[in-house]
Amino acid sequence: MLPKIRLSLTPIIAIFACTAFSAFLPATAHAAGALDRIHANGVIRIANTQSSPPWSFLNDQNKPDGYDVDMAREVARRLGVPKVEFVADSFKNFVAGLKTDKYDLVMNDLTPTPERMLQVDFSAPYGVEDFRIFVRQDNKDIHGDKDLTGKRIGVSTGSSNESWSRAHLPQAIIQTYENGSLIFADLGIGRIDAVIISHFGGLRYATERKLPIKEVGEPLTYQLSAAAMRKDEPELRDAVSKAIAEMKADGTIEKLGQKWVGKEYDMVGSIARAEAEAK
Incomplete structure (x- = not known):
């Protein structure tokens, strides 16, 4: 009977060992596939209030529109993601929504405050007001x-x-x-x-x-605004920040700022001034 007992315990011991080992893996190991998952699904879920113009609101066709909405679509395009699924939510729910995987990003005039940065990560800033x-x-x-x-x-x-x-x-x-x-x-x-x-x-x-x-x-x-995402998703954070940097450099952010905020508004320059003031 002893050999049979040892054989029946072997799979259990192996499972226990794998479970124990995974408990000590860094959080990034569990979340490393976030950007890969988005690419595999072909869709990125992005939250906004859809009630805070000019950043996000519903237009005459009852479709999401505004500065953050256009920014979200352009970020997705530069990430190589063909579809954006906009999820309507409120400011008070954004952090919890990210934590529970309700959406992948929040892009709606969200300020990276110290309190929020303890719970979620932020990209480079793309707006200021x-x-x-x-x-x-x-x-x-x-x-x-x-x-x-x-x-x-x-x-x-x-x-x-x-x-x-x-x-x-x-x-x-x-x-x-x-x-x-x-x-x-x-x-x-x-x-x-x-x-x-x-x-x-x-x-x-x-x-x-x-x-x-x-x-x-x-x-x-x-206050600066940036895209928010779950903690420990460095690939997604870096990819979004890279897209934003490219959009600053090629004039896209300036163009969208003038479209939604005002023709005389200097969005990129205002971001730089706000960042300098924050330091």
């Missing part, structure tokens, strides 16, 4: 951030403007919204006193919806 205060046209009380004490401030849930507002405006009443258009709807009817959002996003909402709102004060903060 300044955040401002927007109020109703008839508002005569708010002229800058010093006037926001006790005021009701609308921000997008889970966004960097929410975290900035909570850190720098402790005396204000912060109200969060899942959808950017709802923030301005509430501003228009007086449910909130001000909105903190990007200069570009605020002006686009005002123009497209013919809202009686205005921008006040100096820029509150400048």
Whole structure:
């Protein structure tokens, strides 16, 4: 009977040994095939809110559009991936969505904050914006951030403007919204006193919806945006960063910035200035 016992245990011992060995492998060994998997599937899943113009929104054909959407399509093309599948999600879910493999990248005006960088990785930056205060046209009380004490401030849930507002405006009443258009709807009817959002996003909402709102004060903060992905996917991160570097060099980023943000806007130069300021 002893030989039979030894033979029956051999596969179990082998399985145990393989399992134990794999537990000590670095995380990159498990995730090394991320870019290969994307190429094999022929599709890359990219998340955005589809409600934060000019970065991402649904156009008249109910299709994703905007600066980040065009950037995502061009990154995919340069990676050699024939199809982009856009996944609508909110800022507060982006990190969890990456961790649970709901999508491969997030490209939607997402700032690589220290808190986020502990949980996910980021590519080289491809966008930048300044955040401002927007109020109703008839508002005569708010002229800058010093006037926001006790005021009701609308921000997008889970966004960097929410975290900035909570850190720098402790005396204000912060109200969060899942959808950017709802923030301005509430501003228009007086449910909130001000909105903190990007200069570009605020002006686009005002123009497209013919809202009686205005921008006040100096820029509150400048924030870079980059593509986010799961931790320990160096091949994907480096490939995306390489594509972005090429797009900076050949004028693609400048062209898309002027298309979506404004003909006079210097996206590449603004990214360089923001990076220098951050250092």
